[in-house]
Amino acid sequence: MARRKTRAAGPSDESLRIARTIVYYEACLDSEVPHAVARELWAHDMNTPFRAGRALSSETARHLEAAARANARDA
Numbered sequence: 806m807a808r809r810k811t812r813a814a815g816p817s818d819e820s821l822r823i824a825r826t827i828v829y830y831e832a833c834l835d836s837e838v839p840h841a842v843a844r845e846l847w848a849h850d851m852n853t854p855f856r857a858g859r860a861l862s863s864e865t866a867r868h869l870e871a872a873a874r875a876n877a878r879d880a
Contacts, residue, residue, distance in 0.1 A: 816877035818852065824877035825851040828869050 816824070829851065833843045841860035846869075849855065855870040857863035 816874065816880070820877040820880055821873060822851045824873040824880065825849075825855065825869075827876055828855075828873045831872075832869060 829846050829849070832838055832846060839860070842865070845858050845860045846855075855861075855866040855873070857866045
């Protein structure tokens with residue numbers, strides 16, 4: 806018998822991937838995001854959490870990941 810995923814288990818991987826993509830586009834449409842940051846985000850694999858890099862601070866990465874998780878939870 807198939808088991809159903811409960812809401813308490815959190816968003817699915819697919820929901821998170823979509824939410825990360827949306828957060829990426831929102832960040833890149835922001836005129837204050839430097840080109841280097843947008844480029845690093847573009848290269849990011851949306852199947853994995855946002856993380857700090859050469860052009861992306863750990864604070865920004867945490868903020869983007871939190872926004873993606875909130876979007877996935879609300880979807």
